[in-house]
Amino acid sequence: MFAEFELAYHNQYHKAYGDPDRLVMAKKYWLECLADFHPEQLVTAARRLVKSQDFLPTISAVIRACEESYGLFGLPSERDAYTEACRAPAPKAAYGWSHPAVYQAGKATDWFFLATEAEDKVFPVFAYYYRQLCQRVIRGEDLQDPMPPALEKDPSQPLTFAEREQRLARLRAALDI
Known part of the structure; x- marks a missing residue:
């Protein structure tokens, strides 16, 4: 990513990271901030930013671009x-x-x-x-698809009129109505 930024933003890059010690410090800091992202995401984000930004991107711009590359x-x-x-x-x-x-x-x-x-x-x-x-x-974890609710093997038959009357009578007796 830094090599791509150096090629695309030559003067700005050398102004920001001209000193080798400063470059090492910056790379460590960027690595720490971007550790949650996949390398493929970072490369895609860097290329997208190079094509769309006039100035050397900030870490927050790279993070936003990485979050937009979930499609990968x-x-x-x-x-x-x-x-x-x-x-x-x-x-x-x-x-x-x-x-x-x-x-x-x-x-x-x-x-x-x-x-x-x-x-x-x-x-x-x-x-x-x-x-x-x-x-x-x-990171490679395979999330499971949700399990749709299963249908009954043998759907129950509706109660007959006499069975419904009998259950209703038991319910009334239990509730004392």
């Missing part, structure tokens, strides 16, 4: 994942999720909370869980 791993963006989680019909486990991380983040956030609270309150919570799950996926 089949993950939707945070905003798309949030929208999908909010719009998914019940039963949630039976829905065809774009990625299991979206379902897991929605479940961790709480479906009721997602459905009833304002976006400015819910989105940060959802994004927190989703980022954690994305990091697990990027």
Whole structure:
């Protein structure tokens, strides 16, 4: 990444990291700040920034670009994942999720909370869980698809009129009505 920045931002790069000791310190600091991201994400983010920014990128710009590159791993963006989680019909486990991380983040956030609270309150919570799950996926963990509810093997037959009357009478007797 630093070699790419040096080629693209030659003068700015040498002004910022001209001293070898300063360059070593900067690389250690950047490594510490970007340790959560996959190398492929970092390369993609660096190339995207080189193509779109006039000035040497900051660490926060690289982090934002890395978070936008979840698509490399089949993950939707945070905003798309949030929208999908909010719009998914019940039963949630039976829905065809774009990625299991979206379902897991929605479940961790709480479906009721997602459905009833304002976006400015819910989105940060959802994004927190989703980022954690994305990091697990990027590290190679295989998240399991949700298990849809199973159907009964032999659906029960409806009660006859006489059986319903009998159960209703027992219920009335138990409740003393």
